[in-house]
Amino acid sequence: MEILKSLVPDRLKQRVTISTSGDLLSSSSSLVDFLLPLQEFQFVIEDLADPRRALCAKNKDAAVELKQKGNRCYSSGSYSVALSYYSKALRVAPLEAEDKEKDLVSVLYVNRAAVLYKLDRPVECKRDCDRALRSSPSYAKAWYWRGKANAALEDYGNAVSDLKIANFMETSSAGKKQIESELLIDSEKLTGGPSSLCCNNDDISLNLDEKCEVELECVVTPDKGRGMVSKGEVPPSSLVHIEEPYAAVILKQSRDSNCHYCFDELPADPIPCTLCSIPLYCSENCQVKAGGRILRNRKAAIGNHGDIPRDLKIYIEDVTTEKINEKNLGQFQEHEHECSGANWAAVLPPELVLAGRIIVKALQERGDFLDNPEPKQPLDVCYSYSELPIDTKLESHIYSILLLCCLQRCCSFEIPVNAVSVSRTIILFSQIKVNSMAVVRMKSSDFHCLQDPFGKDLSCIGVNTSSIEQVKVGQAIYARGSLFNHSCKPNIHIYFLSRNLYIRSTEQVSKGHPLELSYGPQTGQRTCQDRLKFLKEEYSFQCRCSGCSTLNLSDLALNAFHCTDPDCNGIVIETEQVYSERNKSQHSVYSERNKSQHSVTINPKSLEPYLEIENLNNLDFEPRGDAQQENVGYCLKCRSYCDLRSPRAAADKAWANIGRLQDKVAAGEMSGNLLHSASESLHLLRLRLHSCNKRIAEAEDILAQAFCMIGDFQSASNHCCASIEILEKLYGPDHIAIGYELLKLLSIKMGSGYLTHPEIADRLGMIFNSYYGPHADKLFPYLRSLRREIGKSAS
Numbered sequence: 135m136e137i138l139k140s141l142v143p144d145r146l147k148q149r150v151t152i153s154t155s156g157d158l159l160s161s162s163s164s165l166v167d168f169l170l171p172l173q174e175f176q177f178v179i180e181d182l183a184d185p186r187r188a189l190c191a192k193n194k195d196a197a198v199e200l201k202q203k204g205n206r207c208y209s210s211g212s213y214s215v216a217l218s219y220y221s222k223a224l225r226v227a228p229l230e231a232e233d234k235e236k237d238l239v240s241v242l243y244v245n246r247a248a249v250l251y252k253l254d255r256p257v258e259c260k261r262d263c264d265r266a267l268r269s270s271p272s273y274a275k276a277w278y279w280r281g282k283a284n285a286a287l288e289d290y291g292n293a294v295s296d297l298k299i300a301n302f303m304e305t306s307s308a309g310k311k312q313i314e315s316e317l318l319i320d321s322e323k324l325t326g327g328p329s330s331l332c333c334n335n336d337d338i339s340l341n342l343d344e345k346c347e348v349e350l351e352c353v354v355t356p357d358k359g360r361g362m363v364s365k366g367e368v369p370p371s372s373l374v375h376i377e378e379p380y381a382a383v384i385l386k387q388s389r390d391s392n393c394h395y396c397f398d399e400l401p402a403d404p405i406p407c408t409l410c411s412i413p414l415y416c417s418e419n420c421q422v423k424a425g426g427r428i429l430r431n432r433k434a435a436i437g438n439h440g441d442i443p444r445d446l447k448i449y450i451e452d453v454t455t456e457k458i459n460e461k462n463l464g465q466f467q468e469h470e471h472e473c474s475g476a477n478w479a480a481v482l483p484p485e486l487v488l489a490g491r492i493i494v495k496a497l498q499e500r501g502d503f504l505d506n507p508e509p510k511q512p513l514d515v516c517y518s519y520s521e522l523p524i525d526t527k528l529e530s531h532i533y534s535i536l537l538l539c540c541l542q543r544c545c546s547f548e549i550p551v552n553a554v555s556v557s558r559t560i561i562l563f564s565q566i567k568v569n570s571m572a573v574v575r576m577k578s579s580d581f582h583c584l585q586d587p588f589g590k591d592l593s594c595i596g597v598n599t600s601s602i603e604q605v606k607v608g609q610a611i612y613a614r615g616s617l618f619n620h621s622c623k624p625n626i627h628i629y630f631l632s633r634n635l636y637i638r639s640t641e642q643v644s645k646g647h648p649l650e651l652s653y654g655p656q657t658g659q660r661t662c663q664d665r666l667k668f669l670k671e672e673y674s675f676q677c678r679c680s681g682c683s684t685l686n687l688s689d690l691a692l693n694a695f696h697c698t699d700p701d702c703n704g705i706v707i708e709t710e711q712v713y714s715e716r717n718k719s720q721h722s723v724y725s726e727r728n729k730s731q732h733s734v735t736i737n738p739k740s741l742e743p744y745l746e747i748e749n750l751n752n753l754d755f756e757p758r759g760d761a762q763q764e765n766v767g768y769c770l771k772c773r774s775y776c777d778l779r780s781p782r783a784a785a786d787k788a789w790a791n792i793g794r795l796q797d798k799v800a801a802g803e804m805s806g807n808l809l810h811s812a813s814e815s816l817h818l819l820r821l822r823l824h825s826c827n828k829r830i831a832e833a834e835d836i837l838a839q840a841f842c843m844i845g846d847f848q849s850a851s852n853h854c855c856a857s858i859e860i861l862e863k864l865y866g867p868d869h870i871a872i873g874y875e876l877l878k879l880l881s882i883k884m885g886s887g888y889l890t891h892p893e894i895a896d897r898l899g900m901i902f903n904s905y906y907g908p909h910a911d912k913l914f915p916y917l918r919s920l921r922r923e924i925g926k927s928a929s
C-alpha cells in the first residue's frame with residue numbers, strides 16, 4: 135500500500151485528501167484514470183488476482199510430502215506432530231487427487247483418524263472416518279478405525295457392524311486377521327442388538343433457545359442520529375436482540391485457531407475448504423455454509439461386495455450418505471468467490487475482504503449495487519467519509535480500486551471499475567469503519583483448570599487470579615445491530631454465540647429510553663479524555679453520552695491524587711482535567727436548572743465525600759500549558775493547592791516496582807523479597823493516590839496473584855477484596871468488571887479450602903446472569919466448573 139500511495143502525484147493526493155462524500159465521484163474518477171494504466175499497479179493486480187501466482191491453491195505434491203512426514207511421525211509414536219502434518223496435508227490436498235490408486239483426501243482423513251484414536255479422541259476419529267467413507271465407502275481402513283472409535287465410545291453394536299464391513303472390504307489376509315480379533319472382543323462386549331444408526335456430529339446448529347421479548351423501534355435522536363429504543367419497559371437481563379451478521383470475516387491472527395465460518399475454536403479435526411488452502415472449519419456444516427463443496431461419494435457405491443448382508447448394506451448407506459444439502463442452505467455462501475485460488479482474499483486486510491463479501495452478496499441478491507446511477511447502498515447504515523483521517527481517505531480510494539479489480543477477475547459477476555463503482559465501494563468502507571463489530575471470544579485459559587491439550591475442560595482444580603480476556607477473532611457487520619448508539623455508561627451488553635450477535639439489558643430501561651451499548655471504552659475503565667480520543671480516532675464522532683457530559687466519580691477519581699492533607703479524602707486532579715470536568719459540571723448544573731425533567735447522572739451521594747461541586751466551578755485558573763501549572767493539583771474538597779511533583783514521582787516509582795512483580799507473576803517466579811517490596815510500593819500508592827485511583831485496584835490485583843502463587847490465600851483474598859472495593863466505586867456494584875473479580879475471589883477462597891461461599895457465588899451468578907443470561911455457563915466453562923465444585927461440596 136505504501137508503494138502505491140507514493141506513486142500518486144501530490145496534486146492528486148491533495149484532491150483526494152480534501153474530498154468530501156459530495157465529490158467522491160470526481161476524486162474516484164481521477165484516481166481510476168491514474169492507477170489503471172500504471173504498470174506498477176497492474177503488477178500488483180497480477181500478484182493478487184492471478185491464480186497461477188497463488189500461494190493458497192491446492193497442491194498435490196505438497197500434500198503427499200506432508201502425508202509422508204505424518205506417516206513417519208505416526209510410526210515413531212509422535213502422534214501430536216503427525217496430527218499436525220495430516221491436518222496441513224488436508225489443507226492443500228486437491229479433492230480429485232489420487233495417491234497410490236486411492237483418493238488422497240480420504241487417505242489423509244483415515245490417517246488422521248488413526249492418530250486421533252491414539253490421542254484418545256474417539257469422537258473426532260469417528261468424524262474423520264465418516265468423512266473418508268462419504269467419499270470412499272469401500273475403504274476398509276476407514277471402517278476399521280470407525281469400529282475402534284465406536285468401541286472406545288462403548289457403542290459396541292455399531293463397532294461390530296463397522297468391523298464386519300471392514301472385514302468384507304479388506305483384501306489382505308493379515309488385515310482380515312487383525313479385524314477378526316477386534317471383532318471377537320467387541321462381539322463379546324455386545325449384549326444387546328446393534329444400537330442406533332450413526333449420528334452426524336457435524337450437524338450441530340445453533341440453538342436459539344431464548345426468545346427475544348423486547349419490541350424495538352428505531353427513532354431519530356437529537357444528537358446521535360438514529361438510535362434504538364424499546365416500545366415497552368425492559369427488565370434487567372432481558373434479551374433485547376439476536377442477529378446473524380450481514381457479512382463476517384475471520385481475522386488473520388485467528389485463522390489457525392478458529393472456525394472461519396462460526397468463529398468457534400477449532401476442534402482437533404478441522405475441515406479445510408475443499409477448493410483452496412486457507413479456511414479451516416469446525417464442521418462440514420460450517421464449511422458448506424461458507425461455500426465449499428461437499429466431499430461425497432465419487433466412487434461407485436460399495437464396489438463388488440455383493441455378498442454383504444442386507445442390514446449391513448443399509449448401515450453403509452446410512453453412514454455414507456451426506457446429511458447436508460447445499461441447495462437447501464438458502465443463504466449466501468460468503469467465501470465461495472474467494473477460493474478460486476488467487477491470493478487477494480488471503481493477503482488483503484480483513485475489512486477489504488469483508489467489503490468484497492458485501493459487494494458480491496449485494497450483486498447476487500440485488501444485481502445492481504455497482505452499476506446503478508442512483509446511489510443505493512446494500513446496507514442502510516450510517517457513515518462519515520468526510521470525518522475520516524486524511525491518510526485513510528487515500529487508502530480507501532486505492533483499496534477500493536484494488537478490490538474491484540480483483541473481484542472483476544475472480545468473480546462470476548460483471549464488475550465495472552469506474553468512478554461510480556469505486557465511490558460506492560469507498561462509502562462501503564466508511565460504513566464498515568463506523569459499523570463493523572469485532573466478534574470476540576472470552577478467554578480464561580490462564581485459570582488453573584485441569585485441561586487436556588485440546589482445551590476440553592476436565593475438572594476444576596483451583597486457584598487463579600489472572601484476568602478474563604476478550605480475544606478478537608472476527609469482524610462482522612450486523613444491519614440492525616448497527617443502529618444501537620454508544621454510551622460510556624451503557625445499559626445493554628453485547629456478546630457473541632457462534633457468529634450471532636446477542637444484546638441483553640443490564641439494568642431496568644424505561645419505555646422509549648435509548649438502549650445504548652459501549653463501542654469499547656466505558657466510565658471506570660478509562661478517563662473521559664481517553665474515551666473521547668478513542669471514539670474520535672476509531673469511529674470519527676464526538677461522544678455525547680451521559681458519561682462524557684455529566685460529572686461522575688470514576689472520571690474524577692480514576693487517575694486522581696490524594697490530598698496533601700492526610701485528614702482530607704478529597705480528590706486532587708490535574709489542571710487539564712479540571713478544565714474538562716468543569717465544562718461537564720456546568721453543563722450538568724445548567725441542565726438541572728433549566729430542564730428539570732432532564733435526567734442528569736450526578737449522584738450527589740457518591741461524590742459528596744470527595745468533593746464540593748461548587749469548588750470545581752469556582753476554579754480561578756485556565757489551562758495555559760506552562761510547566762509550573764502542569765504540576766499543580768487542586769483538592770476539590772478542601773480547596774488546597776497541591777504540588778504534585780513529589781507525589782507523582784513517588785507513585786511512578788512504586789508503580790514500576792509493581793510492574794516488576796507482575797512480570798515475575800507472568801513468568802511464574804516469586805520471591806519473598808519481591809513480595810515484600812511490592813507490598814511497600816502498594817502502601818506508597820495508597821498514600822499518594824486517591825483511594826479510588828484505578829492503579830491501586832490494579833496493584834491490589836497483582837498482589838493477589840502473587841500471594842496466590844506462594845499459597846497465602848488469606849492475603850490473596852484480602853488484596854482481591856480491596857481491588858473489588860475500588861472497582862465497585864469506579865464501575866458500580868453490579869458491573870461485569872466486578873463479576874470477573876468475584877470469579878477470582880471465589881477461586882482464591884476455594885483454593886484456601888473453603889468450598890462453599892454462597893454469598894460470593896450468588897452475587898457472581900446474579901452479575902453473570904445479568905450480562906450473559908443463560909449463556910454464561912457456555913461462554914465461561916470455568917464458571918461452570920466452579921459452580922459444579924460448589925454444588926458437589928454443598929451436597
Ligand SMILES: C[S@@+](CC[C@H](N)C(=O)[O-])C[C@H]1O[C@@H](n2cnc3c(N)ncnc32)[C@H](O)[C@@H]1O
Pocket residue numbers: 357358359360361515516518568569616617618619620621673674675676677678679
Ligand atoms: C453504529 S452507528 C449508530 C447508528 C447511527 N446513529 C445512525 O444514525 O445510523 C454510529 C454512529 O452513531 C453516532 N453516535 C453513536 N453514539 C454516539 C454518541 N455517544 N455520541 C455521538 N454520536 C454517536 C455517530 O455518528 C456514530 O458514527
